[in-house]
Amino acid sequence: MDMEPAVSLDRIGALELFASLPAEALEPVRAAMRTARVEKDAVIFRQGDPVSRAYALASGSVRIVQGGADGGQAIVRFIAPGEMFGTVPLFTDHRFPADAVAVEPSTVLTWSEPQLLDLMTRYPAIAINLIRALGERMAQLQERVRELTTWRAEQRIAQAVLRLAAQSGRDGSRGTTIEIPLRRKDLAEFAGTTLHTASRTVAAWEKAGLLESRGQRLTIHDLEAIRRLAEGDED
Amino acid sequence: MDMEPAVSLDRIGALELFASLPAEALEPVRAAMRTARVEKDAVIFRQGDPVSRAYALASGSVRIVQGGADGGQAIVRFIAPGEMFGTVPLFTDHRFPADAVAVEPSTVLTWSEPQLLDLMTRYPAIAINLIRALGERMAQLQERVRELTTWRAEQRIAQAVLRLAAQSGRDGSRGTTIEIPLRRKDLAEFAGTTLHTASRTVAAWEKAGLLESRGQRLTIHDLEAIRRLAEGDED
Structure with a gap:
């Protein structure tokens, strides 16, 4: 140091x-x-x-x-x-x-x-x-324990994105950018899922225009849609 | 009250x-x-x-x-x-x-x-x-988050039994009795697994003589064996 x-x-x-x-x-x-x-x-x-x-x-x-x-x-x-x-x-x-x-x-x-x-x-x-x-x-960890026991992987990935946006999101013209640089592996480990599932899910969301990934920065175009995914709404 | x-x-x-x-x-x-x-x-x-x-x-x-x-x-x-x-x-x-x-x-x-x-x-x-x-x-919750993301259900059930024994176990002639009354459902929700898996696992351990279940009290006969199961040793 x-x-x-x-x-x-x-x-x-x-x-x-x-x-x-x-x-x-x-x-x-x-x-x-x-x-x-x-x-x-x-x-x-x-x-x-x-x-x-x-x-x-x-x-x-x-x-x-x-x-x-x-x-x-x-x-x-x-x-x-x-x-x-x-x-x-x-x-x-x-x-x-x-x-x-x-x-x-x-x-x-x-x-x-x-x-x-x-x-x-x-x-x-x-x-x-x-x-x-x-x-x-502790309240966040308790939430995560509950989510890990009762939620599907896609919901947990959406919730991880929302948490990171609330913690270090910066609003810009293209949406909310998470300031913390994130590898796919980080998102997977934070959401408690596999690298394969995290990559596949984020790629599908990118294709649907919900967010975009540049380098290691995620920009969320549609926070409301990610919120619905976290809550388990299917549409 | x-x-x-x-x-x-x-x-x-x-x-x-x-x-x-x-x-x-x-x-x-x-x-x-x-x-x-x-x-x-x-x-x-x-x-x-x-x-x-x-x-x-x-x-x-x-x-x-x-x-x-x-x-x-x-x-x-x-x-x-x-x-x-x-x-x-x-x-x-x-x-x-x-x-x-x-x-x-x-x-x-x-x-x-x-x-x-x-x-x-x-x-x-x-x-x-x-x-x-x-x-x-918080340290316990962090451990649980890690276990939920990386451990099999049987390991998590063993770990839940060990946690409860450390928290409220009383040593007696037949082993360590967990003083907190536990339904199978409680153990399942605490370990983050289904009622079916928790019941099946505890029944197998009872049959193997590792513990016994009377009413809602669990008595552990072989803490060391439960510890090995939590650590994922297969034998």
């Missing part, structure tokens, strides 16, 4: 971990912070490694991938700018439950465990922010 | 939300607490209803069931004594993401939102406990 210039207080106050903090709290947050630039495909941390710092993403995107002893792997989540990641194990077993890999060149902010705990004790809003962020992710 | 006699400070200090609190903090926690007794099959809260209190289970067991607009439903989790539940939406959208149903007669403790926030601000250990509990559940 290379060092880079200081991040502004405004940008720090926009991180999900430090939102709604009193202005005077942002200075100690920045004083305790380390900033690092990582290249595309860099491994920020590895599943099983010991955890001693909290992470937040200032720019770029990161994929969180969990592998099993059996060789199977799933994309747990994509991280967009402003979001924290790798922070929860500081409160549990101090081991990363998954790999974090930079999807593109990214800027990563970190704080040591004692610094984070000290800041949380001084500013309870940080703990509340952390609980809120965990709560939202 | 009927009222019942006061819960001891020791029992309150053993709840996951209030573990490692200074002794003087337990008195205000109890002063703010309401205690209610619920019957088997009572609905403690309903998916979509507004949330205004935090919940913890003093005795009994509760199942958390999430349904979708499509009619599909999944058991998100079982709650054992000492565990909190229904508390996270206080920090997110203030709507219950799932139903909570008493599996057997149970004692439920609750605190109002302002009381919980006040206690958390006075005793940061409560926020840390909440983050730890959420972190552990």
Whole structure:
């Protein structure tokens, strides 16, 4: 990781971990912070490694991938700018439950465990922010568990596209573009289906004009149609 | 819900939300607490209803069931004594993401939102406990997402049995008994498989002497064998 210039207080106050903090709290947050630039495909941390710092993403995107002893792997989540990641194990077993890999060149902010705990004790809003962020992710994971047990693959792929659009979509003249670069394999692992099914489904949607895929960017032309597909409407 | 006699400070200090609190903090926690007794099959809260209190289970067991607009439903989790539940939406959208149903007669403790926030601000250990509990559940959900995408049904049923044994197993002369009463349907929904597959699999394991099923209690005779099945060993 290379060092880079200081991040502004405004940008720090926009991180999900430090939102709604009193202005005077942002200075100690920045004083305790380390900033690092990582290249595309860099491994920020590895599943099983010991955890001693909290992470937040200032720019770029990161994929969180969990592998099993059996060789199977799933994309747990994509991280967009402003979001924290790798922070929860500081409160549990101090081991990363998954790999974090930079999807593109990214800027990563970190704080040591004692610094984070000290800041949380001084500013309870940080703990509340952390609980809120965990709560939202847990609700998403619960939804995914339900979808994996009851939905068809096509519905899950549509739902994965909607989630990514809500998380990192940018509206333009041609529709909503998902800013996170996505390989077909990523979409398949995120939706819990095979590469073959994900490729076939996206190709059919492209042909029908619902979305288009350029390089690794998906642009959705008809969000409403994708929403109906997620809900299982057949027409 | 009927009222019942006061819960001891020791029992309150053993709840996951209030573990490692200074002794003087337990008195205000109890002063703010309401205690209610619920019957088997009572609905403690309903998916979509507004949330205004935090919940913890003093005795009994509760199942958390999430349904979708499509009619599909999944058991998100079982709650054992000492565990909190229904508390996270206080920090997110203030709507219950799932139903909570008493599996057997149970004692439920609750605190109002302002009381919980006040206690958390006075005793940061409560926020840390909440983050730890959420972190552990999130890690479990991430595991389940991975298993649902990469494991066979039999492995997932074995893993569901292991999770329930770790959460509420009691060791006895005949093996480890899961204290939470379980219908086949519950096990199927928790493992993300069909009732047919869950019934067939458990019957085969009973025949092989790995476990036995009496009423709604599962007793595991050979935990090691169930562990090997979860890991996908064929022999």
